[in-house]
Amino acid sequence: MEQPEVKRRRLDTEAAAAAGEPHSSRQLGPASPSRPPEDVANSTVIQSQILSLHPWTRDVEQVLRDQFRMTQFRHNQLEAIHATLAGKDVFVLMPTGGGKSLCYQLPAVIQSGKTRGITLVVSPLISLMQDQVEHLRAFGIRAATFHSETKPEDRNHIMATLRTPHPERQLSLLYVTPEMIRKSESFQRCLETLSHNKRLARLVVDEAHCVSQWGHDFRPDYKALGNFRKEFPHIPLMALTATATKNVITDVKSHLAMEDCETFSQSFNRPNLYYEVLKKDKNTARDIADLIMRKYQGKAGIVYTLSRKSTEKIATILQEFGIAASYYHASVEAEEKVAIQKDWQEGNIQVIVATIAFGMGIDKPDVRFVIHESIPKSLEGYYQETGRAGRDGRPSECYLYFSGSDVFALRNLIRDGDGSEQQKARQGNLLEKAIAFCRNQTDCRRVEILRYFGESLSAAECAATCDNCKANIKCEMQQDFTKYAVAILMLIRNRGRLTSNQCVNFLLGRKASMEREELEQYYGMAKHITKDDMHRIFDRLATGGALTENNVTHRTSRIAIQYFQVR
């Protein structure tokens, strides 16, 4: 009776594959810009419902089309825009490249929401805010920056604008560094005037994970933003980040006093990225060059290293191989940094070898590979850095070279660093999790990364797009598990529902030797089942819950098919 069932299942799968149906991992959500059609359809329904609800909805639609020249919203964008225009606090968690900027840039232009005036955006890097302002100006949107390098006459002009009764007629968005809010008294007075005139529309905290001391990129100046709510209790806040564990999110919300906010989060999964951890040795720089030459001719990529010195060394080796590479780190002159980034963005430089100083706010869609030449200091950092690959949704690869000596060096660096004992303990904790990730040679890397951010995913969704899943599949293919699958099926058919542990015990003859004899009698094979093999099968098959004939048949169908065909 089972035979046609199993065969049909196989045919269905083949038919789906032949029809080019998306793999299930791609249906997980809007992790990348390439969302599946049904998701787009759903969001179109939600979008039209929201559009019919609010007085500002027509304006929102029009600004999206006419100013940003986009046709539809991505997942959660419209919902976040709607919430901030309604005067609510909003927390946006979106994967890198998900489209966070639009969530505050678009409402900044709208003056028909519950809040009016200027949108103040706190951003950690001057280069990042300058990029954003240029981008906005290209769309005809009035935006400016205000930071330590702004010329005095420009500062005065901006402050004079903020004091006018209708500053929004001259400016929609003002990007500031957190230290400006904290240190500049004259700027603080301007904010008071702005708020008094009801012309401070909202405060946006971009890269909001920088607020939390638990995060991988804590910035003390961000901490001072905690006072904003006390000083301006009625001004709505919007916090955005692409990397935050549950603890970090709670910490950020509590620090900014935005406990009652609307939170929009989505899967952190980046299905188009492939993850692999490789062994690092003295030939690694040459291996990297070789990999780039073999697989990535003419394709853009980033190589991350731990030290300034190693960026220079590796860039030189890549150049010796004829690869157009440049290095980038904190000590490179500001003008040169801009030139290198521009050359890379335009394709004149193929590879940037950089410390983590490079990357925040980079919006290059076609980065095909990100290589970590050393272990990253945290999984948040790793996620953020690898997230710069494949922003266009196309397949891209992330390689990490791991060695015990880098671990040793990093542990020492933390131990001998400047921070307090508490900070060192936190950094050490983050590093140990990254080390465990690298050392793990069995579990799905995608699952592990997502688990770190508090999200669960079945390893099957990875579809062999990480080295560990790929290795497991290879191992199964090389080893014929048919007899084990059949033994499991027969046992469950005879005994009814079993947990996977009970099943292992039966098959190993630990609890009921009769079952073992029974199986031997049937197939003369159970005695060959080793404990390791059994556990390996169950690691792959028993993803939790009781085993029934149905779910085992389903999970083992690929293996069982072979058996039934043979019979």
Ligand SMILES: Nc1ncnc2c1ncn2[C@@H]1O[C@H](COP(=O)(O)OP(=O)(O)OP(=O)(O)O)[C@@H](O)[C@H]1O
């Ligand atoms: N609705 C949309 N339609 C088309 N393109 C969009 C849409 N929203 C955003 N984009 C584009 O997607 C790209 C990524 O957006 P954005 O820079 O806001 O991402 P992000 O979430 O801030 O990423 P990161 O965390 O890396 O900074 C940009 O080129 C942006 O113009």
